[in-house]
Amino acid sequence: MEYSELEKIRLQKVEKIRAAGGEPYPTRANLTHTLKQAVELFEEFEKKGTSSPLEVTLAGRIRSLRAMGKLIFSHIEDSTGRVQLMLRVNEMGEEQLNQFKEDFDIGDFVEAHGVMIRTRTGEISLQATKFRMLAKAITPLPAAKDEIVDGKVVRHAVLADPEVRYRQRYADLAVNDDVRQVFRIRAATTRSLREFLDSRGFLEVETPILQPIYGGAAARPFITHHNQLKQDLYLRISFELYLKRLLVGMLDRVYEIGRDFRNEGVSFKHNPEFTQLEFYWAYADYLKVMDLTEEMLRHVSHDVLGTTQITFNGHEIDFGKPWRRVELRQGLLDATGIDIDQHLEDEALEEAMREKGLKPKPGLSRGKLIDALIGDYLEPNFIQPTFLYDYPRDISPLAKSKPGNPAVVERFEGFVGGMELCNAFTELNDPLDQEARFLEMGRAYEADDEERHPMDDDYLRAMRYGMPPNGGFGMGIDRLVMLLTDRRSIREVILFPHLREREE
RNA sequence: GGCCCAUUAGCUCAACUGGCAGAGCAGCUGACUCUUAAUCAGCGUGUUACAGGUUCGAGUCCUGUAUGGGUCACCA
Numbered sequence: 079m080e081y082s083e084l085e086k087i088r089l090q091k092v093e094k095i096r097a098a099g100g101e102p103y104p105t106r107a108n109l110t111h112t113l114k115q116a117v118e119l120f121e122e123f124e125k126k127g128t129s130s131p132l133e134v135t136l137a138g139r140i141r142s143l144r145a146m147g148k149l150i151f152s153h154i155e156d157s158t159g160r161v162q163l164m165l166r167v168n169e170m171g172e173e174q175l176n177q178f179k180e181d182f183d184i185g186d187f188v189e190a191h192g193v194m195i196r197t198r199t200g201e202i203s204l205q206a207t208k209f210r211m212l213a214k215a216i217t218p219l220p221a222a223k224d225e226i227v228d229g230k231v232v233r234h235a236v237l238a239d240p241e242v243r244y245r246q247r248y249a250d251l252a253v254n255d256d257v258r259q260v261f262r263i264r265a266a267t268t269r270s271l272r273e274f275l276d277s278r279g280f281l282e283v284e285t286p287i288l289q290p291i292y293g294g295a296a297a298r299p300f301i302t303h304h305n306q307l308k309q310d311l312y313l314r315i316s317f318e319l320y321l322k323r324l325l326v327g328m329l330d331r332v333y334e335i336g337r338d339f340r341n342e343g344v345s346f347k348h349n350p351e352f353t354q355l356e357f358y359w360a361y362a363d364y365l366k367v368m369d370l371t372e373e374m375l376r377h378v379s380h381d382v383l384g385t386t387q388i389t390f391n392g393h394e395i396d397f398g399k400p401w402r403r404v405e406l407r408q409g410l411l412d413a414t415g416i417d418i419d420q421h422l423e424d425e426a427l428e429e430a431m432r433e434k435g436l437k438p439k440p441g442l443s444r445g446k447l448i449d450a451l452i453g454d455y456l457e458p459n460f461i462q463p464t465f466l467y468d469y470p471r472d473i474s475p476l477a478k479s480k481p482g483n484p485a486v487v488e489r490f491e492g493f494v495g496g497m498e499l500c501n502a503f504t505e506l507n508d509p510l511d512q513e514a515r516f517l518e519m520g521r522a523y524e525a526d527d528e529e530r531h532p533m534d535d536d537y538l539r540a541m542r543y544g545m546p547p548n549g550g551f552g553m554g555i556d557r558l559v560m561l562l563t564d565r566r567s568i569r570e571v572i573l574f575p576h577l578r579e580r581e582e
Numbered sequence: 583g584g585c586c587c588a589u590u591a592g593c594u595c596a597a598c599u600g601g602c603a604g605a606g607c608a609g610c611u612g613a614c615u616c617u618u619a620a621u622c623a624g625c626g627u628g629u630u631a632c633a634g635g636u637u638c639g640a641g642u643c644c645u646g647u648a649u650g651g652g653u654c655a656c657c658a
Binding site for chain 2: 222
């Protein structure tokens with residue numbers, strides 16, 4: 079371990095504290111209030127006009143230090159707020175005051191005892207009579223300084239390098255309060271979703287992350303191995319097939335919030351592991367799920383932000399209004415002039431796209447071509463909340479066909495801010511049809527072994543016992559948090575996003 | 583994986599067509615009893631991401647590598 083010059087100076091201070099009989103890392107703190115509590119309590123005292131002083135012991139991390147001879151001002155911070163410390167020679171004598179000046183640095187955790195006062199400039203402060211080191215920092219925090227100009231916080235020298243911020247998230251969080259706020263909102267989001275679903279009779283469950291057969295989505299899995307069982311296992315790519323087994327078991331409304339793992343490329347909206355909400359709702363269909371989705375997002379946004387209006391990427395987005403509903407066929411017809419109902423074969427659609435001057439990748443299935451059209455011509459334009467509904471059957475092997483139209487399934491995807499947020503369908507519950515779909519998928523992926531959609535015999539057996547008709551729903555929580563916090567990258571809403579391994 | 587851009591002090595950033603690597607903050611020394619990016623005086627802390635190359639001379643030009651960001655491909 080190589081220490082920098084700055085770190086060596088601080089290590090010397092640790093030695094100095096110990097040599098003087100002090101302890102730079104005491105085992106216990108003895109605070110009486112959080113910083114926010116102390117400020118609020120003092121304000122109450124002032125209102126009541128009591129003459130007795132408010133005596134407190136506070137603890138926090140030193141964020142600023144202004145020493146001027148026989149008087150020191152310093153701000154300490156905890157997760158609830160900030161309080162200014164005022165240390166004067168009058169209260170503690172010169173020796174104590176000098177000790178603070180010599181031993182304490184920005185970044186150290188400190189405990190201070192004294193009375194709450196207002197300074198001449200009106201700032202509520204702790205006038206300390208005693209102080210104690212709680213934890214000495216060796217490495218200086220990457221400086222982030224705030225200046226208050228006309229009541230507005232102006233930030234200086236903010237830690238901004240994304241690599242340092244993600245690899246050393248602790249330092250990022252320590253100096254950037256807005257980053258802490260993102261994760262408070264994230265916690266509030268999952269709390270609100272749970273509360274919403276619980277109150278509607280949904281049961282939260284946990285299903286296997288390690289699975290002998292993966293399924294429920296089209297993605298490549300991570301593979302791992304159980305030594306004692308001598309068995310390869312997959313990290314789940316979705317919860318779908320397990321949650322639907324529970325409907326067979328008479329758990330009528332179930333949901334799970336948890337981690338999915340997909341062995342795919344990373345981007346501003348893709349992380350190898352991400353958090354998903356899925357719910358399955360017996361006796362419902364995709365139309366009921368659409369209504370519940372609108373209600374759920376209105377509820378969450380209001381719960382978390384106090385408003386249904388959000389700003390994302392410069393757009394004002396309103397979760398309060400009913401979502402726009404666009405039929406997939408009509409949407410593509412309007413956007414590209416291509417009527418997918420007129421081109422039911424792979425080659426015919428590919429040819430039609432070519433005629434319109436588009437350049438489809440050759441050899442794709444009709445469903446994949448349509449998927450590509452959605453991504454290019456519809457998704458980026460769905461800024462306000464929009465349901466796109468009625469999808470082609472061949473890219474939706476777990477969704478139920480629309481009565482009277484075998485090429486189309488009852489499926490919708492929800493888009494917000496030009497980004498896919500959720501995906502839902504009237505779930506296929508016909509075991510014979512499901513078996514046929516698995517076989518179709520097997521054929522479709524024959525050429526590419528890695529993306530093979532494996533047959534899940536146990537899932538089919540469950541369905542043969544009888545599965546109630548139901549609507550299912552999946553939503554990327556990370557993307558929802560991106561929307562609620564106006565962050566353009568998924569890495570901003572994941573505490574420790576995956577980065578390439580680096581030699582130190 | 584392809585292409586484009588970036589990497590300079592602990593942090594934020596400068597450095598012209600190649601010519602002695604330097605500012606603010608933090609840090610160190612001193613002054614200062616109501617400051618709040620405190621102020622004032624002094625001190626410059628560096629393998630310019632890494633490895634080579636061209637050149638009298640490279641932070642700057644060339645090649646390669648690493649990491650990050652963007653974009654395309656793949657995907658959700």
